Amino acid sequence: MSSPDAKRVKTNDGAPYELIYWPGIPGRxxxxxxxxxxxxxxYTxxxxxxxxxSAVLEYISAENVGxxxxxxxxxxxxLKHGDLVLHQLPNILLYLAPKLGLAPTEGDGVFFLNQIVLTLLDGFVNELHDTHHPVATSLYYEDQKPEAKKRSKYFIAERIPKFLGYTQRVLDSKASGEGPWLYGGKLTYADLTLFQCLDGTKYAFPKSIEKLQKSGKYDGVFKLYDTVKELPNINKYLESKRRIPYGDGIFRYYPELEEE
Amino acid sequence: MSSPDAKRVKTNDGAPYELIYWPGIPGRxxxxxxxxxxxxxxYTxxxxxxxxxSAVLEYISAENVGxxxxxxxxxxxxLKHGDLVLHQLPNILLYLAPKLGLAPTEGDGVFFLNQIVLTLLDGFVNELHDTHHPVATSLYYEDQKPEAKKRSKYFIAERIPKFLGYTQRVLDSKASGEGPWLYGGKLTYADLTLFQCLDGTKYAFPKSIEKLQKSGKYDGVFKLYDTVKELPNINKYLESKRRIPYGDGIFRYYPELEEE
Known part of the structure; x- marks a missing residue:
């Protein structure tokens, strides 16, 4: 409810949600x-x-000026929500989360969640993507394998532990509140983000993640992963045909990238 | 002014601003x-x-759990603002811009600005950084020169034009409004962001940017760059000793990375 003297700002509340993304991969x-x-x-x-x-191509066309x-x-x-068209994954999540009850609707909490989500996506999406495409997105993996092998070595040894360590620190913070969650003692979109980041990384680098899990240094992170996986709605989704299997997207399984 | 029945949310309005960042480079x-x-x-x-x-080290320490x-x-x-401590560059900008009169304080405009800023930083900061560090941030440039040369070739040929083309499309959009600005017909933090992205890229890849400027395909982008550079406060800052010269940060000048 808005207060009587609140300015009237046109919103898309009540409009249907549409996701426009490439078919065939879970991807971003x-x-x-x-x-x-x-x-x-x-949502559609x-x-x-x-x-x-064709929906994606129409939006990203060089002729399209909004x-x-x-x-x-x-x-x-x-994301299309009524007349509104947004892109950039962390931006879409930031827009949606308070409307879907997965982030506070006022105060500074949304900035804490945004920084956690940006950091997780930096590590487990952007940096991870470049383990198989370190030279150019426009080249095939097969054309950049030696560089991919080098980058993966450092990603596994340095970057995965860095980002898992950060996530564990966030969980160890008093600001994370009670329970297994990353912020404020309740489920937020940061927890869902962490789940998908870790799920994809497990697919791409299974041995490395298993080893890190066994180290016992990131128990809170793996517990949160399990907790999200067992949320009734998430679990039902993961078991459904709506969940697209991993393939040639961000998260790819190239066993040679994990070999010593 | 808040309406009489608005909930009281503790804010840091009026508290001093402090930026905590590495000395010696402009950087992020x-x-x-x-x-x-x-x-x-x-601001301090x-x-x-x-x-x-030491201020940076204290915050990023593995012992620091907030x-x-x-x-x-x-x-x-x-960013420290009173009791609030934020990180992640696009998050800090998102927090500051409405408070500093450089973004709308209500409505969906802030999401449009956020997506433009995220995209510019993706291209001209994150991807550009990896032209000199394509294998690992922890290695010296000298230890990844062949890979840096390969990545730079594609960055110059494909990625700079892609991100400049996107920026020009944003300017060509009706949503950019009147004047040279990226969104809504007035100066916002997206324009300041574009300025610094392009300024750094000109430093790192001067010949490539000169060639792209001469193509005439991105005239709006270069005009916006010039406009921001001549804003009285920005111009005074750029001429002052407070503006730190580029060095071994994100934007580095390695002439060999531009050679054919």
Whole structure:
């Protein structure tokens, strides 16, 4: 309820949600899906519609300059909510989470959650992506294998422990509150983000993650992963056909990248 | 002004601003500085204080688990505003910009600005950084020169044009409004962000940027760069000793990375 003298700002509350992303891989679309699934809020997932590819291509076309309200987008995932069109994964999550009950709607909590999410995506998405594409996104993996092997060595030895260590520190902080959660003593979109980051990294580097789990240094992180996986709505989603298997997206399983 | 029945939320309004970042390079701290400088708002820049290095080290220490309010931080820049401690550059900018008059304080505009800023930082900071450090941040440039040369070739040929093209599309959008600005017909922190991204990229890859400028495809982008550079407060800052010269930070000049 807005107070009587609150300014009237046009919002899209009540409008349907649409996710526009490439079909066939979980990719960067998956973090958006997890928010909708946990919240139990209906959404159209264009990756599973006949217009999946063409919807993305239309938005990212060099000819597309947006409209009077919306600037153009560079890449997917894209969120359409009524007349609003947003891109950039952490931005979409920031927009959605308070509306879906997965972040506070006022105060500074949203900035704490945003920084946790940005950090997790930096490590487990952006940096991880470049383990198989360290030279250029436009080249095949096969054309950058020696560089991928080098980068993966350091990613496994230095970067995964760094980002897991950070996540454990966040859990060890008083600001994380009671329970297994990252912030404020309750489930937020940061927890869902961590789940998908770790789930993908387990797929890409299974031996490395197993070893790090056995070290006992990140028990809170792995406990949180298990907790999210068993949330009723998340669990139902993961068991459903809506959950797309990993493939040639961000998270790829190339066993040679894990070999000593 | 809050409405009479607005909930009372504790804020740090009126508290002093402090930037905690490494001394000696503009680095990721520079985007934060530009907001303060344009707004004419006083801030303590610890990079220029005796405690510059130790302030960063204290925050990023593996022993630091934040406090009851603030989760711990992974890396600098760090913003301290009263009791609040934030990290992650795009998050700090998102927090500051509405308070400094460089973003709307309500409505969806802040999400459009955030997505533009995230995209610019993805291209001209994160991807650019890896042109000189494609294998590992922990290695010297000299130990990853062949890989750096390969990555730079694709960065120059594909990625700089991609991100400049995106920026020009944002300017061509009706949503950019009147004048040279990226969004809503007035100066915002997205414009300041673009300035610093392009300024650093010009330093790192001067020949490539000159060639792209001469192509005439990105005239709006270069005009916006010039406009921001001549803003009175920005110009005064750039001419002052407070502006730290580029060095061994994100933006480095290695002529061999530009050679054919």
């Amino acid at each position: 679309g998956e973090w958006v899906r997890l928010l909708f699934e946990e919240a139990g809020v209906p 997932d264009h990756a599973k519609e006949a217009d999946g590819v 409209d009077a309200t919306n600037p153009p987008v560079l890449a997917s995932p894209i | 701290g520079e985007w934060v500085r530009l907001l303060f400088e344009e707004a004419g708002v006083p 820049d610890h990079a220029k204080e005796a405690d510059g290095v 406090d009851a309010t603030n989760p711990p931080v992974l890396a600098s820049p760090i």
